[in-house]
Amino acid sequence: MASRADLSTFNCSLARAVDVVGDPWALLVLREVLMGASTFTAFQRALGVARNILSDRLQRLVRHGVLRRAGSDARPSYELTDKGRALTPALVALMQWGDVWESGGKPPVELRDAQGREIAPVVVRGARGRAVAVKDLRFVAGPGADARTRARIATSHGAKARPVE
């Protein structure tokens, strides 16, 4: 299996994101922080994860600037940075997908806004706010594309002339 370092060198923002948070425990620690947990003990109790693994994942999330260490040395706590908070739409989208496809439509946990109102399913929208169907998504080379990515996109455009579905 390729190491995480390999993924970070991919010319692909999804691979780079996955390099940081594409680990089951990393994602579940972030969920715990969103739910209000902040200490090693709280994470450990909620997740039942081995201490050495939890310690490793916390260090990694801090090193990547997703979590920030706060509190005292004797009793450290962890909080989301702006970078960590920015992962929320991805986490909510994954959780909603799990609700529908892996929890039989019976969510163990539901999200509400501050007034207790339901949260909508996360969808991909165009700049004007209209939902974009998956079959209508197109990939184009961005300002950070290398030569290989440009070649890939050219090829995949051919494939996309016939939509995915």
Added chain:
Amino acid sequence: MASRADLSTFNCSLARAVDVVGDPWALLVLREVLMGASTFTAFQRALGVARNILSDRLQRLVRHGVLRRAGSDARPSYELTDKGRALTPALVALMQWGDVWESGGKPPVELRDAQGREIAPVVVRGARGRAVAVKDLRFVAGPGADARTRARIATSHGAKARPVE
């Protein structure tokens, strides 16, 4: 490290989602399919992943109903099922996060709609379409909550009386 089977037993839709797709290669294979790739050879060439690992991840995604095997036995291809297609908002949100936080705002690849217009950043919205700030998100027990989750939520509500930030 807990096995994936352990994660599927969590009373948590995020853990259950992560059990299916919380693997770097699984996520990157799905990206390739969205970009129009469909064969083992195409995935292998794009990702540079070892054949045995790719084979394992494809089998796993098919077993979980995220991909469907098509084509002939001699030349199988893979396509998204509805369940797989439903992962798109999560993948796009992760990719956009990577664009901002791991690609220095220079995306290697950009998404467009069928008319070539930009895609908006994926955000969490309330039922009426208004964006909901992370600090305003609340967790409540859903119809699939077990006793432990109910207790957790009760506790985290206490923590949430003081918002996360």
